[in-house]
Amino acid sequence: MNNRLRKITIVGGGTAGWMTALIMETEFSRTSAPKDRPRICLIESPNIATVGVGEATVPHMPRTIRKAGITERDFFRETNASFKLGVKFCNWNKDARGNRIDYVNPFAHGQILEGLEAAEYFLRFGNGDRDFTQSVAPHDDLGRLCKGARELGQPEFEQRFGYAYHLDAVKFAGMLSRVCTRRGVEHIQDEVQSVELDEQGNVSHLMLERKGRHDVEMVVDCTGFRGLIINQALGEPFLDYSDYLPNDRAMALQIEHPDPEKIESVTRSTALGAGWTWRVPLYNRVGTGYVYSSAHRTDDQAADEYLEWLGDSGKGATPRVIPMRIGRVRNAWVKNCVAVGLSGGFIEPLESTAIHMIEHAVRWFTEHLPTREIEPALRSRYNRQMNRLYDEVLDFICLHYRLGNRTDDQYWIDARTEMKIPDRLAENLELWQYRLPMDHDIGFATLFDFRVYQTVLLGKQVYDTGYGPGIRDRLRPVKKPIWFHYTKGAKAHLAQILKTMPDHKTLLRDIRGELEQPAYARVAAMKPTVPMPGEAPEPVKIQNMPNHAEIRSGAKDLQLF
Known part of the structure; x- marks a missing residue:
């Protein structure tokens, strides 16, 4: 049967x-x-x-x-x-001189050099004023220059560089x-x-x-x-999970692009006083929001902090609060x-x-x-x-807070010292004081493998700010000429990439079929979903978050994350 x-x-x-x-x-x-x-x-x-x-x-x-x-x-x-080439973390940590650190967690990883991870060479020798991500992938430079994720005229879904949307x-x-x-x-x-x-x-x-x-x-x-x-x-x-993660509120607003011709190809996560903001640049607007802890800010205080961060873009807006x-x-x-x-x-x-x-x-x-x-x-x-x-996801999110080193607000101190961390992560953090993350350290990884952990540890510069003291003296011996040869070639390769890659807006217009001389594969003409160049764009409506009662009652659905 x-x-x-x-x-x-x-x-x-x-x-x-x-x-x-x-x-x-x-x-x-x-x-x-x-x-x-x-x-x-x-x-x-x-x-x-x-x-x-x-x-x-x-x-x-x-x-x-x-x-x-x-x-x-x-x-x-x-x-x-x-296109999204990665996440840019801004002001989550301070460097050894007390300056804010900004780094990109890219959809890419370093090469294997003579059998060893590029991260080992970087930790041992550094790379001048370029951080780890900038040393192993072009994603940070492409995002900073508002470049696209691939060259014009490529087949659809072509992925020379790792990207998302x-x-x-x-x-x-x-x-x-x-x-x-x-x-x-x-x-x-x-x-x-x-x-x-x-x-x-x-x-x-x-x-x-x-x-x-x-x-x-x-x-x-x-x-x-x-x-x-x-x-x-x-x-x-x-x-x-509130014992592990500090944030229990969110608020959000849609805003216009400050410069419609400049679209970053990264998501930004910027640390504020009691949480962090996101910035998601779409083709026609920017999605923003603030994720924060109600134990450290009232909703009014958080709204003031959020709107101050938005600047002129948030004038006249009243974000609503969603308990998470x-x-x-x-x-x-x-x-x-x-x-x-x-x-x-x-x-x-x-x-x-x-x-x-x-x-x-x-x-x-x-x-x-x-x-x-x-x-x-x-x-x-x-x-x-x-x-x-x-x-897997809980471990990786907890990592960001536990390895923070900001002391300018009680929120960041509590997030680092008062929040629990899973036993799996605690064991690895004890181990990684003496060596970098390795493949077998992560038991289950659909997304966050050991190389992503390496990127965060090196991006936050934790080995220069008190975590794992003396680790460079314990690293296995590596030859500096191997690293020097690699970085010299990578620098020349990056210059060529930046020269040939189009700006992000042009690439998007090409894919959408809105360039006068398209480089994309031939398709039937289709009506644009946003105004063509020269036409007056419709104003972006400020769309508030639904409140908690609306979510619980079913009056509004939450399509936030």
Whole structure:
């Protein structure tokens, strides 16, 4: 008897819901006939307004878009996307002279030189006034000069250098909904009034306001912080991470580009007094926000600090405050329900991991696809994988705070000394005082491998400011001529790269089909989603965050991170 799932119901739209639908449809249609795969149905409230302030992604994203059969041109035009070469951390640490440190964590890593990591040579010999990232990758220089991620006229998704995207989260969800419904995903716009469980505790039906009873075999909860099914109906406990991470509030605003022709190709994270701000430059605007600790700033104080940081760009704006639920559900898959996105958990968006975690959650589910029996072994292994993913991200985010050295505000002192850190990270931090991170130090890495840890330690200059004293005397012997030869060649290579790479805005216009003499592959003419050069642009509307009551009640959905 065929006991395969016949239908999977997704509750909630936005980025989480529609990415779930897209990945499932892509995976199932690629490997199975229509009669053999489950139908996908997405239920989305027509009364929930989505609020997006700009989304930063990680390097898996180009592969996801390409694998889904979405053209690069369509993606850039429909989401006002731009390229992201990495994250620039500003003022998180002070150097040995007390000056602020700015460094880029790039989507790249150093070469192996005669069997050893470039990081070892850099720690031993340095590279003049160039920091580690600037010594091993062009990403910092490209971002600072507002250069693009590749040359003009290259094939779509070409990746000479590692990159991800900045995008408009609301437009992205809208694009995915159109793609998915064209491919057969059933879209029901209705309110879920209640959730019914059977005798075994599985979700059996959803009561919809207009369509009535909706049968459920397998359900994916994408209802955001509300956790309508995983928390409210199934009662799965929430594991609070507030002992590990200090921030529990966010506020955000969209602003205009100070210079529309200069678009940085990096996300910026700038440390303020009680948290940090993000700056996500899209094609047509900039998404900004402040993530902070309510234990160290009142909401009014934080708003004043945030608006002062924005300067003229924030004049007249009144940002709203969103309390953030930091942590995860104990198990993402409970009975016949899988929680994806904010309903499954949320770790502050310092490294732009939200979409990355959604993608892995859905892909791993397709790999553990159950029958209607909902096999416990599949569920158990999936939950183990998801828990390890959250542990990976938690470790890396905690690293940024534990290795901070600012003393100008009690927040930074508390973040460094009062917050717990996971045992895995504590053990590694003890070890890394005596040598740099190595491959086998990181037990599970979908994104943050040992080279990313090397970049942060060297970017923060921790070995020059009290951490790991005397480490250079303990490093294994390395030959300086090897490093000198490498840096000399890298300097010449960088000059050639900067000479040939176009500015970011020109590259984006080329991909979108808005250059008079396009270098991009030939496509049919399409109407631009923003004004052409010479036309008056529409003013960018300042869009406030929804407040906590609106999120909890479902009046607005949060498409923040």
